[in-house]
Amino acid sequence: xxxxxxxxxxxxxxxxxxxxxxxxxxxxxxxxxxxxxxxxxxxxxxxxxxxxxxxxxxxxxxxxxxxxxxxxxxxxxxxxxxxxxxxxxxxxxxxxxxxxxxxxxxxxxxxxxxxxxxxxxxxxxxxxxxxxxxxxxxxxxxxxxxxxxxxxxxxxxxxxxxxxxxxxxxxxxxxxxxxxxxxxxxxxxxxxxxxxxxxxxxxxxxxxxxxxxxxxxxxxxxxxxxxxxxxxxxxxxxxxxxxxxxxxxxxxxxxxxxxxxxxxxxxxxxxxxxxxxxxxxxxxxxxxxxxxxxxxxxxxxxxxxxxxxxxxxxxxxxxxxxxxxxxxxxxxxxxxxxxxxxxxxxxxxxxxxxxxxxxxxxxxxxxxxxxxxxxxxxxxxxxxxxxxxxxxxxxxxxxxxxxxxxxxxxxxxxxxxxxxxxxxxxxxxxxxxxxxxxxxxxxxxxxxxxxxxxxxxxxxxxxxxxxxxxxxxxxxxxxxxxxxxxxxxxxxxxxxxxxxxxxxxxxxxxxxxxxxxxxxxxxxxxxxxxxxxxxxx
Amino acid sequence: xxxxxxxxxxxxxxxxxxxxxxxxxxxxxxxxxxxxxxxxxxxxxxxxxxxxxxxxxxxxxxxxxxxxxxxxxxxxxxxxxxxxxxxxxxxxxxxxxxxxxxxxxxxxxxxxxxxxxxxxxxxxxxxxxxxxxxxxxxxxxxxxxxxxxxxxxxxxxxxxxxxxxxxxxxxxxxxxxxxxxxxxxxxxxxxxxxxxxxxxx
Ligand code: HEM
Ligand SMILES: [Cu+2]
Numbered sequence: 001x002x003x004x005x006x007x008x009x010x011x012x013x014x015x016x017x018x019x020x021x022x023x024x025x026x027x028x029x030x031x032x033x034x035x036x037x038x039x040x041x042x043x044x045x046x047x048x049x050x051x052x053x054x055x056x057x058x059x060x061x062x063x064x065x066x067x068x069x070x071x072x073x074x075x076x077x078x079x080x081x082x083x084x085x086x087x088x089x090x091x092x093x094x095x096x097x098x099x100x101x102x103x104x105x106x107x108x109x110x111x112x113x114x115x116x117x118x119x120x121x122x123x124x125x126x127x128x129x130x131x132x133x134x135x136x137x138x139x140x141x142x143x144x145x146x147x148x149x150x151x152x153x154x155x156x157x158x159x160x161x162x163x164x165x166x167x168x169x170x171x172x173x174x175x176x177x178x179x180x181x182x183x184x185x186x187x188x189x190x191x192x193x194x195x196x197x198x199x200x201x202x203x204x205x206x207x208x209x210x211x212x213x214x215x216x217x218x219x220x221x222x223x224x225x226x227x228x229x230x231x232x233x234x235x236x237x238x239x240x241x242x243x244x245x246x247x248x249x250x251x252x253x254x255x256x257x258x259x260x261x262x263x264x265x266x267x268x269x270x271x272x273x274x275x276x277x278x279x280x281x282x283x284x285x286x287x288x289x290x291x292x293x294x295x296x297x298x299x300x301x302x303x304x305x306x307x308x309x310x311x312x313x314x315x316x317x318x319x320x321x322x323x324x325x326x327x328x329x330x331x332x333x334x335x336x337x338x339x340x341x342x343x344x345x346x347x348x349x350x351x352x353x354x355x356x357x358x359x360x361x362x363x364x365x366x367x368x369x370x371x372x373x374x375x376x377x378x379x380x381x382x383x384x385x386x387x388x389x390x391x392x393x394x395x396x397x398x399x400x401x402x403x404x405x406x407x408x409x410x411x412x413x414x415x416x417x418x419x420x421x422x423x424x425x426x427x428x429x430x431x432x433x434x435x436x437x438x439x440x441x442x443x444x445x446x447x448x449x450x451x452x453x454x455x456x457x458x459x460x461x462x463x464x465x466x467x468x469x470x471x472x473x474x475x476x477x478x479x480x481x482x483x484x485x486x487x488x489x490x491x492x493x494x495x496x497x498x499x500x501x502x503x504x505x506x507x508x509x510x511x512x513x514x515x516x517x518x519x520x521x522x523x524x525x526x527x528x529x530x531x532x533x534x535x536x537x
Numbered sequence: 538x539x540x541x542x543x544x545x546x547x548x549x550x551x552x553x554x555x556x557x558x559x560x561x562x563x564x565x566x567x568x569x570x571x572x573x574x575x576x577x578x579x580x581x582x583x584x585x586x587x588x589x590x591x592x593x594x595x596x597x598x599x600x601x602x603x604x605x606x607x608x609x610x611x612x613x614x615x616x617x618x619x620x621x622x623x624x625x626x627x628x629x630x631x632x633x634x635x636x637x638x639x640x641x642x643x644x645x646x647x648x649x650x651x652x653x654x655x656x657x658x659x660x661x662x663x664x665x666x667x668x669x670x671x672x673x674x675x676x677x678x679x680x681x682x683x684x685x686x687x688x689x690x691x692x693x694x695x696x697x698x699x700x701x702x703x704x705x706x707x708x709x710x711x712x713x714x715x716x717x718x719x720x721x722x723x724x725x726x727x728x729x730x731x732x733x734x735x736x737x738x
Contacts, residue, residue, distance in 0.1 A: 120552045187559045191552050225563050229570025244574055247657045249716060252577075259573050320663075322584070 035130070038122035039527060040107045043129050045424070047104030048417075050132055052493070054096030057140075059486050061089040066448075066482035069475050074466055082465035083151035084167075088139065090154025091171065094271070095178045096136060098409050102274040103128075103185045105416055106213045108424065110189060112518040112525060113207045115198025115534045120191040128184040135177035142170035153463060155264065158245035158256040161234050168238070172231045179224045186217035186224075193217075198517070200536035204298070207516050208291065211298050212277030215305045219266045219273075222309075227263040230256060254319050261312035269308045271405060273301060275372075275412030276343060279365045281516070282415050283347050286362035287354025288513035293346040300339035300346075307336045317388045326385045333383035337376065344373055359511075360434030364415030367442050368408060375403025378453065393463075396456025402449045414441070414492065419514075421499055422506035426524030429499040433491055440488035447481030592677065593670035602635040603698045610696075612640060613710035620648040621682065623713050626689070634698035642675065643689050644713070646682035653681040654713040661708040668697040669707060679716055 028036055034046060064085045068076050077085070107125065111118055119125045142149040147165025150156070161168055193214045197206070206214075233244040234256070243249025245256040276297075284291045291297065313321060313329040321329075347369055356362070378400040382388050391397060414437070421429050451474035456462075460471045467475065506523040517536070521529050610632055612625035626641045646652055656676040660666040671677075675690030682688060696707070 120548075121556065183563055187556060187563075190559060191555045195548055195551050195555060221559055221562055222566055225567035226570040226573075229567050233571070233574075247714065249655070249714075255574060255577055258577060259570055262570075262573065 036126070038118070038126050040111050040119045040122070040125065041424075041525065041527065043119075043125050044104045044107030044109075046129050047100050047107055047132075050129070050136075051097050051099075051101035051104060054092050054100070054136060056489070058089050058092035058097055059489065061085050061092065063482060063486050065089060066479040068465055069467070070479040071476060072467055072469050072472050077465065079465045080151060081148065083153075083463065084143065084149040086463050087151050087153055088143070088149050091150075091175075092139060093405075094154060094267075095175065096132075096139070098271050098405065098413075099178075099182060100132060101413050102213075102216070102271070102409075103182070103189075105209075105274065105278070105413070105420075106185070106189050109420065109518065110192055110210055110213060111196070112521060112529055113210050113516055114193065114196065114201055115517050115530045115536065116192060116196035117528065117531050117533075119188050120196055121188050124184055125188055128181045128188065131177050131181040131184075135174040135181070138170045138174040138177070142167040142174075145170065155257075155260055156231065156234065157260070158234060158237070158251075158253040159247070162237050162246055169235065172235050175231055176228055179228050182220050183224050186220040189213055189217040190221070198530065198533040198536050204295065205536060207277075208280035208294070208297060209274065209277035212273040212280075212301055215301050216270050216273045219270050219305055219308070223263040223266045223270075226259065227267075230259040230263065233259075254316075257316050257319065258312070261315045262309075264315065265312045266305070266308045268401075268404070269304055271409045272372075273305070275368070275409045276301065278412045278416035278419070279347065279368055281514075282361045282365040282419050283350050283369075285419070285511050285513040285515070286359065286365070287351045287356050289350055289354040290515075291346070292349035292352075293342075296342055297346055300342040303339045304336060307332065307339070311336060314383055314388070317385045318392050330383060330385045334380060337380055340376055344369065344376075359418075360429070360431060360438055361415045361419035361511075363435065363438040364411050364418065367438065368411040368415060371407030371411070371442070371445070372404060375400055375405075375408060378403060391456050393461055394456035395452040395460045395462055398462050399449050399452035399456060402452070406449070407445055411441070414438075417492075417496070419511070420518070421496065422510045423518060423521070423523050423525055425500050425503075426506055427499050427503035428506050428510075429495050429503065433495040433498070437488060437491040437495060440491065441485060444481045444484035444488055448478050448485055449481070451475075451477050451481075592672055592674075601698065602633050604633050606634055606698075606702075607631045608634060608696050608700065608704070609706040610638075610640075611706065611708045612642070613708055614642065615710065615712040617712055618715040619652060619654050619713050621646050621652070621654065621713060623711070632696055634696045634700055637672070637693065637695050639691055639693045641689050641691050642711070643687060644680060644682060645687040646684060649684045651681060651683050653679050653716045655679050655716045656711045656713045659710050659712070661710065662704060665700065665704055665707040668700040668704075669709065670695045670697060676711060680713075 034042065037043060037046075062085075064077070065082070068074075068082055068085075107119065110116075139149070145166045148167050150161065150164050150168040150171040152160035152164060152168070156171070193206070193210055233242070236242040237244055237246050237251070241249075243251035245251045245253050247253060280291055280297060311329055311333045313325065314333045317326055317329070351366075358366070378396070382391065382397060382400055418429060418434050455471055455474050455478075458471065460467055460475075508522050509519050510523060511519075517530075517534060518525065520534070608631070609629060611629045612627065614623045614625055616623055622643075622645045624643050626643060630638060630640060632638045644654070658671070658674070658676050660669060671692060671694045673691060673693040675692065680688070680690065692709075
């Protein structure tokens with residue numbers, strides 16, 4: 001194909017090529033290369049390493065939690081510090097690990113999937129990334145200020161957040177910066193997708209990953225500013241005498257929950273829609289069949305996004321809403337299960353009578369399908385208001401959202417990493433390591449989180465450092481699973497490093513059944529690709 | 538490569554235009570977050586959902602006194618961030634549903650500067666809240682105490698006879714918060730200046 005050769009030529013001229021916008025003269029080398037790069041592939045790579053680092057950090061905090069909960073009684077930490085662990089684990093995983101990881105994927109893949117030479121605003125792209133490390137630094141520093149890191153839970157509910165020490169302010173600033181980064185990244189993605197597609201690539205020909213990110217980016221632009229508003233109000237309540245959430249001044253802490261969850265529920269879809277996109281590439285490739293029901297996938301994704309704006313109060317069934325409100329939010333929430341179900345059935349139909357093979361990306365995708373769907377079901381259980389009155393703020397909810405976030409978002413990220421790694425590095429990863437990583441992750445994930453359903457149903461509250469002895473056995477099992485899961489991730493790290501260093505040479509096509517523009521590029525994808533837009537038929 | 542350059546230039550203008558539009562959306566949504574505050578206040582006002590700091594209407598309830606039942610009312614007092622003392626003179630009282638009753642609390646500013654506080658009520662069990670009607674309460678206004686000042690403040694209330702029979706004891710707990718900064722009109726205790734969730738500017 002012609003664009004392949006054009007791209008290869010561009011690659012060959014890599015350093016000599018000087019094209020308008022930014023890259024004047026030579027590429028800087030060493031650290032300066034990474035600090036100043038405006039190349040979407042470089043930036044994607046940095047996002048991925050950043051998010052993996054945060055994933056390990058958040059993971060260490062999680063192991064701190066599970067070590068304390070290994071048996072009843074206070075073993076390792078003061079309760080105050082335990083609360084910091086749970087809070088910072090949540091914040092770091094959501095805002096530091098999962099979200100930037102998907103942005104990293106978008107940077108790497110969106111341009112090469114739509115035949116664009118780079119992101120629309122390459123310089124802004126660099127800024128979006130370099131905002132992240134300072135924000136992460138603030139979060140780390142917050143552990144060492146008087147009173148320690150914020151301990152109000154990742155949802156940062158008032159009135160706790162009005163009462164915490166300076167660690168809270170640092171967390172607020174960090175979230176402001178992370179939010180600004182997300183918004184800039186999203187704007188970049190929307191503009192790239194809408195304006196930079198290769199000729200012939202109509203909206204309904206766009207790859208699913210691109211579609212899901214387009215919708216996710218819109219969600220982000222719509223709700224990140226609302227979160228910014230909520231934490232700004234918290235900040236002014238703390239320091240400037242306002243009383244948005246301060247009952248003494250006539251404010252209302254429940255209002256915080258309303259504002260937060262207006263952001264918070266779309267946020268959970270922000271963390272899962274790109275995962276849906278990834279899985280929609282992997283399953284067809286390994287079933288060697290086109291994606292079943294492409295257009296219904298597009299519509300389902302859009303309806304999920306729209307519905308996600310009218311269900312926020314399902315997180316607040318116990319605040320004392322009028323019955324009519326409870327019923328509305330309950331029905332609306334259950335309604336979301338319909339488009340989600342459409343997707344699951346489409347993936348199943350794609351696999352139906354396909355000639356399937358189970359390389360690591362497919363294993364993670366199928367694992368995602370099974371285990372994420374279980375998380376969807378427990379979500380439905382939580383959505384039934386009378387049941388939720390019992391299980392709200394128990395370990396059942398913890399089980400629910402780890403099934404959707406770990407086995408959903410994270411497994412999809414692993415699936416996508418193994419799937420595109422050969423395209424990124426030019427080498428095949430070690431299949432045995434990949435499979436070991438998958439099986440250990442799947443098994444230890446379930447050992448960790450499955451017992452939490454029972455704990456929650458039996459009434460164990462979440463976010464506590466100590467518990468009644470009847471919960472001891474399941475907690476011990478969960479803690480063992482957590483350490484197993486944590487250490488299994490080192491296999492992933494080793495596998496990726498090994499694949500970067502060398503390995504069997506990857507072909508351009510990499511996977512027999514893979515389809516899309518990115519597979520027309522050689523592996524590794526050249527530094528500059530699609531300088532001349534390909535023609536899509 | 539010159540065709541590439543011209544395609545890029547044409548695109549750049551379109552890209553910038555979309556960028557500006559999306560930035561506007563971002564700014565609007567930031568404002569929307571703040572707009573939710575007065576919006577919810579309006580809803581609460583219209584539906585009467587949150588009337589914590591306003592006199593309750595007693596006109597609608599059954600004024601028949603139910604002598605067959607006695608409800609124990611326990612008073613609990615707390616302080617947050619204020620160097621005051623705060624106590625209930627009665628400690629607890631017993632009332633019949635439908636009967637108007639007064640209880641008196643004493644607040645004292647032991648510090649050497651004038652201070653303003655706001656009391657926030659809460660109920661145990663929470664379910665009792667909607668049957669506990671406060672006709673008059675020191676918690677409807679901010680209280681400003683001069684250094685060394687002691688003040689006795691009343692609560693006048695009726696327990697609705699519709700109170701479920703399973704509830705025999707109601708705990709009424711007040712917490713005094715310090716009011717500082719912009720929302721403290723110094724030295725005045727304006728009646729019901731703190732409406733349900735009113736925003737101060
Ligand atoms: C069929 C789809 C889903 C339904 C019906 C659903 C429903 C619910 C409900 C009702 C709650 C509140 C439970 C409570 O606090 O008592 C909840 C919590 C939660 N859900 Fe889901 N959910 C679904 C999918 C997802 C997905 C895809 C994600 C993220 C990838 C997610 C992440 C969360 C999180 C993080 C929480 C807990 C928030 C917190 O309190 O810290 N959910 N879900
Ligand atoms: Cu939700």
